[in-house]
């Protein structure tokens with residue numbers, strides 16, 4: 001059941017703006033909204049590491065080039081020690097967070113996840129941003145626990161925040177077509193709401209270019225805004241287009257262009273007037289577009305990631321270094337600042353230390 005009324009004047013005005021306003025007009029409106037939230041000339045970024053603890057998955061998302069079915073010889077589950085070593089490498093370059101996500105692996109017991117949280121906090125303490133809503137729903141179904149109980153137990157074991165992975169398009173007609181076996185719209189949003197209720201901050205994503213309509217994208221944004229109005233738990237929004245190359249069943253899809261990205265980012269900034277931060281997705285769009293995005297609503301340059309297996313498996317990644325990120329942000333006219341997951345700034349003296 002959708003709570004978004006597509007016939008409302010608010011919805012129709014947003015859709016009209018997205019479809020008919022000029023690119024520069026959208027950028028101007030988005031930049032004004034960005035400056036309302038962030039009047040200072042700072043652009044933040046985070047140093048973190050994406051750790052995909054397993055690539056074994058039974059969800060069979062049509063756009064995913066990363067996963068392997070059970071019993072495939074290329075399937076893996078990282079050991080605690082391997083995960084610990086990756087965290088140490090991340091911390092060695094100033095990393096303050098890990099993004100811990102994996103496939104829906106039916107062979108891992110729930111206790112493994114809880115013990116992993118405890119192991120990390122005991123031996124390699126770092127902020128754990130982990131387990132997208134789709135994984136939480138999978139855990140709930142697989143282990144016979146309610147979603148609140150899964151969140152409660154993961155949090156008690158050491159989970160700090162939940163990423164917005166697997167959001168794709170929050171319209172069931174689209175999810176049924178491309179990701180039928182994983183969390184549908186209400187379930188996905190339900191995990192986010194529960195995490196907020198338990199005091200966690202989370203992020204939210206949108207992956208577009210799945211054959212959805214403009215109205216579907218607007219509905220996704222309205223759903224996010226409605227939930228945020230109730231909980232205030234979203235720290236940030238990030239969107240990026242489908243990378244069709246290398247995907248099992250969507251490689252024939254046309255890749256959307258940079259103008260579509262900037263228009264989508266801008267309309268997100270305009271609609272999501274209650275979400276404080278929007279990230280630029282330079283990892284999928286490249287640095288040129290990533291810099292322009294800072295004038296189209298983004299106030300954050302995302303992360304200097306050490307690994308991005310899911311996107312890179314589909315063939316599109318841009319890599320960068322710390323000094324290059326600083327230079328790119330300065331060249332775009334802003335002051336670069338490192339941040340934590342909750343967007344608090346890291347003191348320059350801590351960076352130098």
Ligand code: SF4
Nearest residue numbers: 057059060061064103
């Ligand atoms: S996107 Fe995630 S849930 Fe979907 S098939 Fe890939 S690993 Fe599995």
